[in-house]
Amino acid sequence: TGNPPYPTDDPALGTTIMAVVYDGGVVMGADSRTSAGSYIANRAADKITLVHDSIFVCRSGSAADTQALTDYLKLYLGMHSLDLEEAPSVQTAAHLINQLLYSNKNHLMAGMIVAGWDKRNGPSVFNIPLGGGVIPELYSIGGSGSSYIYGYVDANFKKNMTKEEAQTFVKNAVSLAIARDGSSGGLIRTVTISADGVERELVLGDKLPKIGFGQ
Amino acid sequence: TGYDLFATTFSPDGRVFQVEYATKAVENSGTAIGLRVKDGVVLGVEKLILSKMLVEGSNRRIHTIDKHAGLVFAGLSADARQLVNRSRDEASNYRTTYGSDVPAQVLANRVASFTHAHTLYWSLRPFGASVLMGVYDADGPQLYCVEPSGSCYNYFGCAVGKGKQAAKVEIEKLDLANMTARQAVVEVAKIIYSVHDEVKDKAFELELSWVCDESNRRHQLVPKDLLQEAEKQAKEALQEDMDDE
Numbered sequence: 452t453g454n455p456p457y458p459t460d461d462p463a464l465g466t467t468i469m470a471v472v473y474d475g476g477v478v479m480g481a482d483s484r485t486s487a488g489s490y491i492a493n494r495a496a497d498k499i500t501l502v503h504d505s506i507f508v509c510r511s512g513s514a515a516d517t518q519a520l521t522d523y524l525k526l527y528l529g530m531h532s533l534d535l536e537e538a539p540s541v542q543t544a545a546h547l548i549n550q551l552l553y554s555n556k557n558h559l560m561a562g563m564i565v566a567g568w569d570k571r572n573g574p575s576v577f578n579i580p581l582g583g584g585v586i587p588e589l590y591s592i593g594g595s596g597s598s599y600i601y602g603y604v605d606a607n608f609k610k611n612m613t614k615e616e617a618q619t620f621v622k623n624a625v626s627l628a629i630a631r632d633g634s635s636g637g638l639i640r641t642v643t644i645s646a647d648g649v650e651r652e653l654v655l656g657d658k659l660p661k662i663g664f665g666q
Numbered sequence: 667t668g669y670d671l672f673a674t675t676f677s678p679d680g681r682v683f684q685v686e687y688a689t690k691a692v693e694n695s696g697t698a699i700g701l702r703v704k705d706g707v708v709l710g711v712e713k714l715i716l717s718k719m720l721v722e723g724s725n726r727r728i729h730t731i732d733k734h735a736g737l738v739f740a741g742l743s744a745d746a747r748q749l750v751n752r753s754r755d756e757a758s759n760y761r762t763t764y765g766s767d768v769p770a771q772v773l774a775n776r777v778a779s780f781t782h783a784h785t786l787y788w789s790l791r792p793f794g795a796s797v798l799m800g801v802y803d804a805d806g807p808q809l810y811c812v813e814p815s816g817s818c819y820n821y822f823g824c825a826v827g828k829g830k831q832a833a834k835v836e837i838e839k840l841d842l843a844n845m846t847a848r849q850a851v852v853e854v855a856k857i858i859y860s861v862h863d864e865v866k867d868k869a870f871e872l873e874l875s876w877v878c879d880e881s882n883r884r885h886q887l888v889p890k891d892l893l894q895e896a897e898k899q900a901k902e903a904l905q906e907d908m909d910d911e
Contacts, residue, residue: 531764534772539764546765571804585765 460488465634467596467625468498468509470566470576471608472589473617476645477566477574480621481509482596482629483637494637503528505644506544506567511594512560512581520561524548540569545577545585553583562593568644596628596635603627614643618652619660626659674788684792685785688814691794692741696870697829697861698727699854700738700798701837702809702822706847706878707800708888709738710854712829712862713871728875728887732757734767734802736875736885740827741795741814749797749812752780770801774810774818782816796826800885802877829861836860847878851888855896856903872897 465486470479485493498510500518502525510517527547531539545565552559566576578591590608592600604624612620622639629635639654654660669675670683677683696712711727728738731753739746756776760768777797785792792814799810811824822842825833836857845853851874862870874893877885888896 534775535769536771540766542766543764547763549765550763 460486460490465596465632466498466511466594467592467600467628467632467635468511468564468594469590469592469597469604469621469624470509470564471591471612471617471621472574472576473614474611475574476568476614476643476647477576478614478617478621479507479509479564479566479642479644480625481594481640482625482635483640484635485514486634491636496637497640499640499642501525502544502565503532503567504538505569505649506539506541506565507642507644507649508544508548509564509566509593511562516559516561517563520548520551520559520563523551538569540572541565541567541575541577542569542572542587545575545579545587549579549583549585552579556582564591564593566591566644568646574645592624594628594635596625596632599631600624600628614645618643622654623660623662626654627663629659630664672788673785673790673792682785682815685815688741688792688794689796692796692814692826693828693830695740695742695827696727696867697825697827697833697858698738698740698796698798699825699833699837699857700800700809700811700821700823701840701842701845701850701854702800702807703842703845703847703850703878705807706802706850706876706880706883707807707809708847708850708854708874708876708878709736709798709800710851710858710872710874711738711740712827712858713873714867715869715871722871726873728873730875730885731773731799731801732761732768733884734877735770735773735799736801736877737797737799738873738875739795739797741793743795745793746795746797749777749781749793749795753777753797753799756780767803768801769803769805770799770808770810771820773801774799774812774820778812778816778818781812781814785814785816798824798826800875800877802883802885807877825857828867829858829863832861833857847876847880848892851876851892852896852899855900859897859900859904860907872900 468481481498483496485496500521563579578586641652643650669677673684696714698711729750757768797812823837874888
């Protein structure tokens with residue numbers, strides 16, 4: 452009757468996600484809020500999911516849908532790498548997940564950013580929006596929080612940044628989005644991928660970069 | 667005997683006779699050759715002309731599978747048509763799913779699996795065709811041979827069909843690693859002319875294709891002028907051999 456005492460809304464990744472190419476690799480960033488309506492189901496979620504050694508996916512939209520998609524992608528990429536006898540390219544991962552998404556577009560709500568490093572092409576970022584489609588970009592933002600930072604990223608992105616510059620850029624951008632978007636919050640997770648491997652970083656909620664707002 | 671009725675029966679000495687008979691069908695066909703060289707793969711075939719009424723250039727033995735891949739077959743042409751169509755489907759599906767050119771080894775393994783599957787069931791017969799696939803992928807040019815048994819090997823040089831033994835002898839004399847595709851085109855023509863049996867088979871048409879740096883890594887029939895030049899040199903080489911004798 453009426454309102455049961457447990458959350459009934461489908462858990463969604465309100466989210467701010469992004470990925471940026473720098474000189475030699477990519478930096479991927481995301482907030483950590485999973486909401487079910489106004490209830491925060493997970494305040495420390497990991498929205499940057501591994502699908503292969505040097506390929507990760509930022510997830511936004513329905514938590515269930517995106518987790519199912521990345522689970523499939525991880526399986527398919529694993530099998531594909533056996534056929535190839537080498538790691539698959541980021542482009543392959545992006546097209547594979549796009550096939551899944553596009554074929555099931557009427558039943559899914561998932562916006563993803565596929566990014567990583569591969570031997571042949573170096574660092575790559577691909578945006579896969581809600582309805583499908585594969586868009587290669589040097590920097591890409593997604594999720595509900597991204598609306599508030601288009602201006603910031605467009606104005607501050609530079610080609611061939613250093614790793615540190617790129618990581619600061621990502622943390623700043625996500626921080627600004629969290630400040631304005633109710634569906635984004637918690638901590639900032641970053642994943643840096645290059646020829647040297649994968650580096651994960653965490654910026655706790657009380658240590659977010661003090662940027663903007665006259666600070 | 668009695669073990670050769672179905673593809674699902676092994677003989678006591680561990681052979682599948684139906685598959686071996688399929689291979690006989692290949693050996694009765696005109697010779698097909700593939701050479702993998704420094705900068706590409708060249709495919710060639712001796713197209714035996716069964717009737718003067720056949721239009722020149724028809725009854726193609728060399729087919730393009732994808733931008734970067736082609737194949738030549740020896741054996742029953744109707745059987746080979748199935749393999750060509752399947753190869754094209756596999757290459758196209760790969761591109762749709764993974765967003766890039768199908769790698770040589772993936773394409774070859776898929777065709778081999780398909781061929782092999784037809785040796786497993788009582789209700790199907792094996793393909794009576796061997797296929798030489800030339801693919802230029804991100805790892806460079808590669809040549810694969812798929813036989814009716816479903817076996818699939820990666821070669822520098824390979825021949826199937828009537829004159830395959832003689833052709834293999836000639837191929838082994840060549841320094842493929844240091845040859846260009848342009849040079850290989852002439853070599854393939856020479857070998858085909860030399861293994862062609864003037865007595866048993868009358869006329870033949872030479873079909874040549876390449877996928878190499880010079881063709882921008884696209885599979886295509888060799889340009890007319892190069893084809894004519896290759897045939898001219900092949901005829902001259904044959905003449906020299908005859909004069910030597």
